[in-house]
Amino acid sequence: MTTPDNSCPICCGGHKQPETTTFTVDLGFGVVVVRGVPAEVCDLCGVDWIEDGVTEKLEAIVDRARQEKPVVKVANWRDELSALVC
Numbered sequence: 001m002t003t004p005d006n007s008c009p010i011c012c013g014g015h016k017q018p019e020t021t022t023f024t025v026d027l028g029f030g031v032v033v034v035r036g037v038p039a040e041v042c043d044l045c046g047v048d049w050i051e052d053g054v055t056e057k058l059e060a061i062v063d064r065a066r067q068e069k070p071v072v073k074v075a076n077w078r079d080e081l082s083a084l085v086c
């Protein structure tokens with residue numbers, strides 16, 4: 001029996017769907033929240049997977065935010081992405 005690629009390995013009943021998720025990172029001195037991050041989200045248990053390319057850009061966004069030393073920064077993925085483009 002074969003399992004489709006998009007089946008969820010966590011709950012074994014759901015399927016990964018292209019969705020957006022909210023990425024949160026705790027920097028110690030503050031928290032950075034990026035909303036609208038493209039990800040695959042399980043339609044049953046809600047676990048999300050973020051692609052490598054997206055993770056790299058998230059790291060760049062977090063690096064920029066770290067220099068601002070925010071207590072709480074809420075960013076929007078699309079806005080931050082356009083700011084990163086050289």
Ligand SMILES: [Zn+2]
Nearest residue numbers: 008011042045
């Ligand atoms: Zn699942």
